[in-house]
Amino acid sequence: MSSGLSEGGRTEDQERSNSKQDSPVIERRNRCGIISEPLSKSLKKSRTLSQYTAVSSATSYGHKDNSETKRHSAKPQPPPQPQPTVSALMAAKLDRTLEQVLEGQNGLLHFAQAAALLKRAGMEHMLLPGGMGMGIGGGDSGSGGSDLEGTSVTDAVGGPVDFPYGIGGGFPFNPGLFIMTPAGVFLADSALHMAGLAEYPAQSELASAINSGKKKRKRCGMCQPCRRRINCDQCSSCRNRKTGHQICKFRKCDELKKKPSAALEVMLPTGAAFRWFQ
DNA sequence: AAGAACGTCGAC
DNA sequence: GTCGACGTTCTT
Numbered sequence: 415m416s417s418g419l420s421e422g423g424r425t426e427d428q429e430r431s432n433s434k435q436d437s438p439v440i441e442r443r444n445r446c447g448i449i450s451e452p453l454s455k456s457l458k459k460s461r462t463l464s465q466y467t468a469v470s471s472a473t474s475y476g477h478k479d480n481s482e483t484k485r486h487s488a489k490p491q492p493p494p495q496p497q498p499t500v501s502a503l504m505a506a507k508l509d510r511t512l513e514q515v516l517e518g519q520n521g522l523l524h525f526a527q528a529a530a531l532l533k534r535a536g537m538e539h540m541l542l543p544g545g546m547g548m549g550i551g552g553g554d555s556g557s558g559g560s561d562l563e564g565t566s567v568t569d570a571v572g573g574p575v576d577f578p579y580g581i582g583g584g585f586p587f588n589p590g591l592f593i594m595t596p597a598g599v600f601l602a603d604s605a606l607h608m609a610g611l612a613e614y615p616a617q618s619e620l621a622s623a624i625n626s627g628k629k630k631r632k633r634c635g636m637c638q639p640c641r642r643r644i645n646c647d648q649c650s651s652c653r654n655r656k657t658g659h660q661i662c663k664f665r666k667c668d669e670l671k672k673k674p675s676a677a678l679e680v681m682l683p684t685g686a687a688f689r690w691f692q
Numbered sequence: 693a694a695g696a697a698c699g700t701c702g703a704c
Numbered sequence: 705g706t707c708g709a710c711g712t713t714c715t716t
Contacts, residue, residue, distance in 0.1 A: 630701060630710045650695065657697055661709055670710070 633667035640667045 633640045642665045645652050651660035660666075 632702095632710090654696065655708090658695090659698075659700090659707095659709060660696090666709095 631670055634669045635667075637668040639665050 635641075642662075644665075645662040646664050647653075647662075649663040651658055651666075652662050654660070
């Protein structure tokens with residue numbers, strides 16, 4: 415829940431302020447403003463990485479993970495009856511609609527259609543007010559804003575440059591819900607879960623298309639790890655930075671942790687490559 | 693399977 | 705050219 419997130423954020427903040435008080439450790443920043451600082455307490459006591467991401471998805475996306483339910487209940491709860499919620503019903507409709515779309519588009523979900531479908535699924539929370547605003551991060555900032563480490567959403571996402579959707583040319587959706595690949599723009603599986611499309615069969619077919627692109631994927635910039643701006647300096651990635659060439663484990667993008675197969679392609683109408691980060 | 697090391701790409 | 709970071713391969 416949000417309490418978990420705020421707790422994590424508060425712990426970090428407290429940790430930082432404590433460290434400033436207790437020791438004259440000069441905070442090290444790289445040229446991107448990433449702080450390389452030990453997070454001893456938060457690392458020892460804080461959530462595990464999986465917990466971290468679970469809380470992240472639950473709060474940032476309004477999506478409640480099953481694992482969280484498990485954590486909260488010592489006894490095995492009765493199997494989670496899938497409530498026929500409005501969103502579930504919408505997802506069912508959406509599935510049919512999407513199928514029709516995909517049939518006509520050779521398996522590729524046109525971005526504009528994906529946008530329309532997501533809207534129709536009642537997923538306004540995926541929209542960013544003003545086209546490119548503080549939608550997700552703003553709602554989050556009250557409880558988990560401290561985790562932002564001073565990063566604004568626009569900061570993380572970049573400008574609404576060459577994308578034709580949204581007010582003022584801004585991109586109206588949370589960029590973290592999409593994956594950019596050389597093969598096109600893909601709908602991240604987090605978005606698919608939200609839309610009830612996670613098991614959509616076209617994914618497997620699209621996997622090859624994604625994998626055919628050898629270009630590096632980029633961090634989504636929206637997930638909790640992406641928004642973190644502090645290197646823990648304690649994980650193996652931090653310790654072995656010189657040889658490992660890996661980002662801090664706590665800053666590793668959730669989407670990049672997943673295999674690049676769980677996504678549904680959304681082609682831009684122009685066919686041009688759209689980049690979140692300019 | 694997980695972690696470490698290396699090669700390489702991309703931004704600056 | 706340097707540095708951060710992703711992808712792949714190797715090691716444990």
